[in-house]
Amino acid sequence: MVNIASKASGSVGLVTTQKLRLVLPPEGFLLERGGVLPELDVAYETYGRLDADRANAVLLCHALSGDAHAAGRHKPEDAKPGWWDEMIGPGKGLDTGRFFVICANILGGCRGTTGPSSIDPRTGRPYGSTFPAITIGDMVRVQQLLVRQLGLEKLYAVMGGSMGGMQVLEWAIRFPGLVERAICIASAASLSAQALAFDIVGRRSIMSDPKLAGGDYYGAEPGPDDGLATARMLGHITYLSPEIMDRKFGREKRPSTLPAERFTTSFQVESYLRHQGAAFVERFDANSYLHITEAMDTYDIEDAHGSLADAFRAMQARLLVVALSSDWLFPPEQSLELAAAALQAGRHVSYCLLRAPYGHDAFLVDIEHLAAVVGAFLAPPPAPAVAAEIGTSERREHALVRRLVPSGARVLDLGCGDGRLLAQLVGDSHLGLGVDISLDHVISVLARGLPVFQGDMDEGLAMIPDQSYDFAVLGETLQVVRRPLKVLHEMLRVAREGIVSFPNFANWNNRARIGLTGRMPKSAALPFDWHDTPNIHLTTLRDFTDLCRLEKIRITRVFPIAANSLGWALNRIGLANLGAERVLVKIARL
């Protein structure tokens, strides 16, 4: 890439698409489904500078209709920058001040890389109907040849959304030594039945267009524009959430211009879809659409590797899986399934679920949170922790936990907050895993280089395999969950031992308050009013002990924590249920 002009603030400035002919073996490029391409051109762009040690390259993988032009402008007067300009640039999520970014048009595309509309050197005419079937694996193998030919041994990261996320997964699985970090956004290990169904109908509308001429429509006549536009219109419905569609268009009508064609409505949404369809046929090729959607439809990691977890076993990259809350084409459950499989395979994997109202397209437009997550995940290993600004009581509890957890232990921190305790326990190794519901916390944990799953304890820990940790820590969280008993059992399913802390409602101060004043207790440990407290399942040390006995949970250590000298005195004489303001207990299966 050449940055021709000086950069605008946050922009990579003017860029040019490069073209490279790959050096192929004499037999050509053999495709996974049996075809062969004698010649392979790749169109690509790069942004930022390659470091002297060639260790800062990030490969971007684009989605179905993207191309190599991800950021900046080709000419100053271009109305629009590249397709992910908001993500890429100096100081942005993918910081070109730090990284050397490469984005290449995919195999089978129609934007510079060899595809069905390219000339077959053997005939001198466009491939058309003779273009062979391709796979996501083929696309990734082409990218790998490109990267090698650019002189890179290793990629700092591979990153992409939607079908780009499938390429990211394939990179991480197929080339374990070549990728340090992988970011898979709004994607899946395979398409759902519903997503398949949309592609099936979209392809059918192209295949039904008589102008397709079996795929050999290149020439003077227009090709199957009608069918391609219909497919694109259908695609656009699936890229937006229904809420955004209602907000953007609702049932608004456009001012009538020309006498409308019969059965064409004046709804704004029809005009939007028709515009999208018409614009698409200007820049895209119907054969590419058929081939690329087919590659996406047949991609199936589970099918290829026996199980998702098996697919990830050899992966060395740190994987970040990002789901978008309102994405119904690649729904969050599919991302979580991916991340859970990598966790099951013992990999360094993080998962986060961004609140993004826009639908699947949110990875292109709802960029703010995504950029923060990406930035944190790509950040260099953090400096040693500075003296923590945390309360005495929390510091005391952290110190206790550190005493209980031997170095080298595998630790799960449930409700891990900003990951401070977890970092103290495991450094930045993947022996640790944090779980937290807050995105801010997840970003902090990612920035520490630690794996983290964004999630709600009440939704369960189903993604964590049995007995995969030595310790599960649940600090001051038991009383805020909806089903404390389920959480306790889940802790001891996934870890050998549990460390739980909670406020002790039977503390003398609480007893005195309710007993003498007739009001619900408030204290440092229970600071909230009754009507807006998150502490919805209060308990006492004694009740907790009883429950553990009933549930066959062994309490191996009890640390009553008092708030003042009276409390400590009561604890000392064995009246912990009276003295302790909070309790920390170590538990295990009987």
Add this chain to the structure above:
Amino acid sequence: MVNIASKASGSVGLVTTQKLRLVLPPEGFLLERGGVLPELDVAYETYGRLDADRANAVLLCHALSGDAHAAGRHKPEDAKPGWWDEMIGPGKGLDTGRFFVICANILGGCRGTTGPSSIDPRTGRPYGSTFPAITIGDMVRVQQLLVRQLGLEKLYAVMGGSMGGMQVLEWAIRFPGLVERAICIASAASLSAQALAFDIVGRRSIMSDPKLAGGDYYGAEPGPDDGLATARMLGHITYLSPEIMDRKFGREKRPSTLPAERFTTSFQVESYLRHQGAAFVERFDANSYLHITEAMDTYDIEDAHGSLADAFRAMQARLLVVALSSDWLFPPEQSLELAAAALQAGRHVSYCLLRAPYGHDAFLVDIEHLAAVVGAFLAPPPAPAVAAEIGTSERREHALVRRLVPSGARVLDLGCGDGRLLAQLVGDSHLGLGVDISLDHVISVLARGLPVFQGDMDEGLAMIPDQSYDFAVLGETLQVVRRPLKVLHEMLRVAREGIVSFPNFANWNNRARIGLTGRMPKSAALPFDWHDTPNIHLTTLRDFTDLCRLEKIRITRVFPIAANSLGWALNRIGLANLGAERVLVKIARL
């Protein structure tokens, strides 16, 4: 209708489609969008017997692709019965032992009622491209002519799902005196932008088919089957929830039979969709599809009446709106919006949200709960209440509430249970409204002839207009909601006064238990263990009083309810916060 053979158990048996030529004025049937039909035939079926007083007729309205054949079989060897056979029959949700059921093919259809494929008597040829644009209003006006011509003055009920629900709404709005009950299932006051978008793409695929020949394709050549099949395939995606699609088809492949057409996959879901498309073109007409979807798309009650609430102001029918949880084509929010508007207009309206995993099609296939709801809503007015089997303490509380609520008051019962108290307060008038989260409770309330909204107090009471009730009753529910304060304020937004009861945590027994035993209290009023109690926001009489003072809520009466003589004694000497096991208070805005 003639029940030719004896009924199979629960079946209406053998049935015949009848045809009737409507008696029209000399100018013909004038359509709302300007066209005219000189002649109108209607195909219909009936099931059950008309009562001597002609008061038991129920009109069924079918959806886009339905027809008059809703139940039973035309011939004993028919593989499939009518489209809603599971709902209709002796002892079923729509009980033909009680009701005389009529179902007619809609105007514009192609199954016996006049539509684009019918012969235009003026030309002797099929209407084709000359068939005039139709509306949901036109369809309903045709049904009304049919009903009158069958000799009926009034309908006991009108009922339908999807586009049939739109017809139901139109009946209730347009003919207020003619309908006693209206059941609108999985429908909406207008299509969402997303649903419009799907219809737009579906119609486009028909319009793009060269065999459409502008609409005049009737004759020897096959019509636009390809386009129609594509539209139907797309429709079928929207009728199923993504979960059901994954469960039914997932990524299963069908055993390969013939050499597949290029870009046709072997996924089961493709084979299913193609089968649906091919079967549809056998029984449906492309012009009908275009006209009917256009009528559905342009239906917009709000647009026609200024506001949804205004549309319902003159409605006399009792309205039941049923939403299906996994329906994404007509999502539950649209049904709730409908029901809320009818409530705002002061109508007798109920709303329920059925857990139905199947998607939009659930109203045809997930029939069990729907049949129970329909059966309860259509039930005759209940016999006078028998002596209630309820606990002493609850009976005492009900008696208290009855003392506080004057006869004729408008009462909202939040967490109304089976509606017993509400029935005692308001009889079966629409001065009362129950709100409850449980479907069983909702069914009980419906069977009492009372209006009820199924819902979660924590989701808010947004559907209830300001100050629309005299009293809002919240019995033993304050402590189980997530945001008690919000619920209190909502109560006093929608009602002049509130009556709230809750367990008093400061009761002497609770104080003694926590004070002396160090365990979380359990009692008749607080019967649950700490870890699985629904009582997540416990309070005391004193805390509640403090909160009301802070929040400018006036407590106008306090009834401390004791569990035993010590409690009563304490209450008597003014120590209610010590004596009361539970408290009932009357509140109002300051």
